[in-house]
Each structure stands twice: as C-alpha cells, then as structure tokens.
Amino acid sequence: MNLKMDVILPILISFGVSVLLSPILIPFLKKLKFGQFVRAEGPESHLKKTGTPTMGGLIFLISIVVTSVFYINVYPKIVPVLFATLGFGFVGFIDDYLKVVMKSSDGLKPWQKMLGQIIITVILCVYLMKVMKLGTDIRIPFTDKSVDLGIWYYALVFLVMLGTVNGANFTDGLDGLASSVTVLIATFFTVVAIGYNAGITPITCAAVGSLLGFLVFNVYPARVFMGDTGSLALGGFVASTALILKQPLVILIVAFIYLIEVISVIIQVAVYKKTKKRVFRMAPIHHHFELGGWPETKVVAIFSIVTAVLCMIGFLAV
Numbered sequence: 001m002n003l004k005m006d007v008i009l010p011i012l013i014s015f016g017v018s019v020l021l022s023p024i025l026i027p028f029l030k031k032l033k034f035g036q037f038v039r040a041e042g043p044e045s046h047l048k049k050t051g052t053p054t055m056g057g058l059i060f061l062i063s064i065v066v067t068s069v070f071y072i073n074v075y076p077k078i079v080p081v082l083f084a085t086l087g088f089g090f091v092g093f094i095d096d097y098l099k100v101v102m103k104s105s106d107g108l109k110p111w112q113k114m115l116g117q118i119i120i121t122v123i124l125c126v127y128l129m130k131v132m133k134l135g136t137d138i139r140i141p142f143t144d145k146s147v148d149l150g151i152w153y154y155a156l157v158f159l160v161m162l163g164t165v166n167g168a169n170f171t172d173g174l175d176g177l178a179s180s181v182t183v184l185i186a187t188f189f190t191v192v193a194i195g196y197n198a199g200i201t202p203i204t205c206a207a208v209g210s211l212l213g214f215l216v217f218n219v220y221p222a223r224v225f226m227g228d229t230g231s232l233a234l235g236g237f238v239a240s241t242a243l244i245l246k247q248p249l250v251i252l253i254v255a256f257i258y259l260i261e262v263i264s265v266i267i268q269v270a271v272y273k274k275t276k277k278r279v280f281r282m283a284p285i286h287h288h289f290e291l292g293g294w295p296e297t298k299v300v301a302i303f304s305i306v307t308a309v310l311c312m313i314g315f316l317a318v
Contacts, residue, residue: 018213057230089233167258168235
C-alpha cells in the first residue's frame with residue numbers, strides 16, 4: 001500500500017471538497033428554506049436553532065463520492081461501503097425532504113423508513129455474498145479466532161445494519177455530536193483496514209476527511225445540520241465497513257455511543273408506557289445530560305472522549 005496515495009491523499013481530497021463545498025451549499029440550502037424544524041417538546045435552548053439549514057449530510061456525501069471516483073477501479077471493495085453509505089443517505093434524504101420541503105413534521109412513516117432500510121440491507125447482503133464471496137464467518141473480538149455463523153450470519157447483518165443506522169440517527173441531536181463521534185470511528189476503521197490490507201482504505205479515509213471538513217461548519221454553534229440525510233448515511237458507512245472487515249461485533253465497543261443512545265430511547269419509552277414515569281430527563285441520553293446542566297459543547301466533548309477511549313480498547317479487541 002502506498003501510504004501517501006491511498007491514505008493521506010483521500011483524506012486531503014475529501015477534506016478539501018467538504019470545506020470548499022460547504023460555503024456554497026449552506027447558503028443554497030438556506031435560500032431554498034431547507035431549515036431545521038425544532039420540536040417544541042425538545043430542550044428550550046434548541047429553539048434558537050430553528051431555521052438553521054439541514055440536509056447538510058449532502059456535503060460529506062458528495063465529498064466521499066468525489067474522492068471514491070479516483071479509487072473505485074483499483075479498489076473495487078469500496079463499492080459495497082459506498083452503496084450502503086449512499087443508499088441509507090438516500091432514505092434519509094427523502095425523510096428530510098418531506099419534513100423541511102413538504103412541511104410534513106413526521107417525514108417518512110416509520111414503516112416506510114424501515115422498508116427503505118431493509119431494501120438497502122438486502123441488496124448489500126446479496127452483493128457481499130454473491131459478488132464479493134465474503135463468506136459467513138466473523139472475527140471474535142479479543143481473540144485470534146473466527147466463527148462461521150452459517151445462515152445466522154444474515155440475521156446478524158440485518159441487526160448490525162439497522163441497529164447501527166438508527167443508532168447514528170439518534171446520536172445526531174447536538175451540534176457536532178454525530179460528526180465528532182463518527183470521525184473517530186472512521187479513523188479506527190481506517191487503521192484496522194490498513195492492518196488487514198482490506199482494500200477499503202480510500203473510502204474510510206474519505207469519510208475521515210469529509211467529516212473533518214464538515215465539522216468546520218457543524219461544531220457549536222452549527223451553521224448547518226446533517227439531517228437524516230447525513231446520520232443514516234454515517235450509520236450505513238460504519239456498519240458496512242465493519243462487515244467488510246469481518247468485525248461486526250467490534251461496533252458494540254467503538255460505536256458504544258450509538259448503542260447507548262438507542263437503548264436510552266427504548267428504556268424511556270418502555271418504562272413510561274408502563275409506569276408513566278421517566279428514567280431520563282429526556283431521551284436520547286445526550287438530552288438527559290444537557291437538561292442536567294451540561295453545556296452542549298461539554299456533552300459533545302465527553303461523548304467524543306469516551307469514543308476515543310473505546311477506540312483504543314477496540315484496537316486491543318481486533
């Protein structure tokens with residue numbers, strides 16, 4: 001592997017595209033009135049964010065695509081990762097479009113969003129098995145062993161894809177939170193991909209660079225939000241990358257923030273339905289800390305630090 005051409009260059013290309021595209025696309029989104037609608041039941045401090053351009057996930061999606069164009073012929077294994085990233089991003093784009101353009105507060109119905117995610121997952125699974133001949137074995141964290149799951153592998157694929165995508169979606173609730181957490185996860189997978197010589201390094205590097213560029217405009221106070229367009233795409237990227245590396249279980253470690261965000265929502269809803277009492281001040285859990293007095297920037301910083309530490313543990317696991 002040529003470190004300069006296959007690692008450094010895609011990071012720089014994607015970063016450059018992201019940084020240069022943002023000042024063009026953000027005013028365009030604002031002009032089209034693609035502004036964020038903030039629900040009244042959310043934290044009061046978020047009401048001032050109403051009107052901030054959303055669907056900014058298009059910025060890093062375009063950046064990833066542009067960068068991938070230079071490498072896709074030499075690195076065909078990036079195709080399924082690119083497909084999952086764009087596929088889930090497309091589902092999120094439709095949801096965002098219905099919300100901010102068609103003024104439908106709920107966007108896609110839950111079953112419609114889930115159906116779209118299932119279709120993308122089925123296509124990905126077929127590609128992995130029929131085209132890539134990936135096999136149904138996975139590596140076991142903290143060991144040098146693998147296990148062949150056979151037919152149960154397909155159930156795991158759906159669990160990993162849908163769980164990770166929706167975890168990333170719940171994590172996108174504070175300025176720079178999903179971007180900061182995911183750029184660390186993408187960096188982790190880049191190092192692992194280099195170590196395994198997995199053939200997907202250019203796209204993991206593209207994700208790192210594009211998110212760094214996006215963060216320039218997404219950190220507090222955010223000038224643009226990624227929307228479901230971005231958060232679902234990031235979940236698709238993380239999950240598909242883990243599957244290519246045969247390390248789906250390591251997601252439980254490095255993407256723990258995704259996991260805890262989902263679990264907090266499940267617990268909150270289940271307990272409230274049964275007892276009419278709330279476990280958390282508000283779910284997802286980042287709002288719990290925010291309403292507990294933590295500044296938005298502190299929540300993002302702490303969650304990012306936790307992810308960085310967990311990525312170190314992840315290196316021990318793989």
